[in-house]
Amino acid sequence: MHDHGTYPLKDLNLKTTPKRVAILNLLAQESTYISPEEIWRKLKGQFSRVGLPTVYRNLEELAAGGIISKVIHPNRQLYYYFCPNRDHHHHFICVACRRVEDVDYCGMEDVERQVSERIGGRVLSHIVQVNGLCRSCSAKGGNGESTHVGVMK
Amino acid sequence: MHDHGTYPLKDLNLKTTPKRVAILNLLAQESTYISPEEIWRKLKGQFSRVGLPTVYRNLEELAAGGIISKVIHPNRQLYYYFCPNRDHHHHFICVACRRVEDVDYCGMEDVERQVSERIGGRVLSHIVQVNGLCRSCSAKGGNGESTHVGVMK
DNA sequence: TTTTTAAAAGGAAATGATTTCTGTTTACAT
DNA sequence: ATGTAAACAGAAATCATTTCCTTTTAAAAA
Known part of the structure; x- marks a missing residue:
């Protein structure tokens, strides 16, 4: 369980926004892979307005920064999972x-x-x-x- | 360079159709990865009528049979390449x-x-x-x- | 060789994940 | 406090891949 203060977002020139932190926390809690769409569904429980593009954008940025990883599934979808504590x-x-x-x-x-x-x-x-x-x-x-x-x- | 008679299509319950053979020959000639769409473009030079679904269908069947392999590229597209002679x-x-x-x-x-x-x-x-x-x-x-x-x- | 039939193919249309665009909001440096 | 670049929402576009349905064909059986 991470405190968001420990995510090295600043190093990556990423702002510490509530949604970004929520996405990171969701991923940190997951013990397995999770798709962008699943993340989005969970996010909607916490925010009245969230766009799916926001999820994709954040996942790509976080993956680019190496905070999370992108796992390629042989089927269509791409799944993401969280790294640091695993x-x-x-x-x-x-x-x-x-x-x-x-x-x-x-x-x-x-x-x-x-x-x-x-x-x-x-x-x-x-x-x-x-x-x-x-x-x-x-x-x-x-x-x-x-x-x-x-x-x- | 394979003679199509040597492809073990029969073992896989796949018929030896002209297009299937053409796809295999195309892949056999390629020295690198090639996307379904690129295969389709080349195929159109050899047949007056070819559908993109035919390419996808064949690639999946051939990959399922292990005759060709599916390579997952980190970007969107999936690339395929040929196996037997490599x-x-x-x-x-x-x-x-x-x-x-x-x-x-x-x-x-x-x-x-x-x-x-x-x-x-x-x-x-x-x-x-x-x-x-x-x-x-x-x-x-x-x-x-x-x-x-x-x-x- | 002809007949039979299950597989293969065409083509149009659907699907569905991901991206783009535009106007608005927000984090955070100054 | 304020200005500015980054984030965001939401709608719409994109585009690889599939589905569906009809027609054609390879090859097994007669």
Whole structure:
């Protein structure tokens, strides 16, 4: 639970507006991903007037500043989640039921090292998405082939 | 350069139609990513009538079958590329110039093992996207912060 | 080879997430 | 307190992707 005074908004030349802070607080409370639209719905409970563009604008600004992160979902929508109070982790997406699970493990240190060496540039971050069948879907027996998306073999 | 007879379409219950084959050949010739719309434009040079929905439908089917892969770009559009004649690799995206570079290295064996163990499910594939500054952008000195998107710290 | 039928394709129209635009309000530096 | 650049609302535009329905076609069966 953050006190808004601790968000480094000033460093990013972003003003500390009530809506911006509310968005940050919402994200900080979420334990999982949340879409811009869901954020908007929750925001409407706190303010009489809020526009969806405000949500998008803020999310992009905050993501640009690295305060929050943008997670790319293989389906249409993009989900955002909050960073500071969570450990770095990866995402497992079940190709059958589409649910996203967090994997509290990274193991990308070597990969990052190799990549920066080969590219000759600087690695800042990475996105890892592991696709497969979750425990319950793999128990049900299907192979998930028919619902595969975003799979790289 | 593939002979279309070698595409395992039959295994996927997909018919060998002229347009499907043309799409596969286009992708096979591409050395980089290509959007559905770009594929459509090229296809229109070969057929008097082609619909964009046909392109999307085929891409989804082929991706579902694992013949091609879907690459998620941090911006709006989704890009697709062809698999069979290329080795598995990762993508490095420069946060400054947005260019995508292939990294001919995987190193995800341990990560996959760990993930499947922790999830208790079956890992089928993974998507790795490494964000950073490419050689030339990092030489130019910027830190890329202002263009950050989709970055997970 | 002809027949049959399920898949594929065309094309128009719908969808729906994201963005743009314009006028108004507000945070905060001076 | 006041001026100014940033934020905001709300309506409308954009544009990639899907849906729907009808026609065509690949390829299995006869």
